[in-house]
Amino acid sequence: MTRLHVDWTRCDGHGSCAELLPELFTVDDWGFPVSRTGERDPVVPRGLGEHAEHAVRSCPLMALRLVQSSSS
Numbered sequence: 001m002t003r004l005h006v007d008w009t010r011c012d013g014h015g016s017c018a019e020l021l022p023e024l025f026t027v028d029d030w031g032f033p034v035s036r037t038g039e040r041d042p043v044v045p046r047g048l049g050e051h052a053e054h055a056v057r058s059c060p061l062m063a064l065r066l067v068q069s070s071s072s
Contacts, residue, residue, distance in 0.1 A: 001069055002052070002068060003043055003068075003069050004017075004024060004041060004042055004052055004064060004066060004067075005066070006033055006041075008063075010062060012061055013027075013032040014031060014061070015027045016059060017055050020055040020058060021048065021051055021052060021055050023036070023045065024044070041069075052066060
């Protein structure tokens, strides 16, 4: 399964990930992403892979990356 990882050392709270993937993220009062599922690295649902790839490419500080993980 594919997960979307936020590198907190790079993230500056621009909020573009939440704009591009509202199914996975919302933002806190300062613009930092908050996973809607409560998982640190939310699973990218089937059908949202291209949107997740676009969000990774669009992050102004390159703070997002897609990671493969085994099923939990």
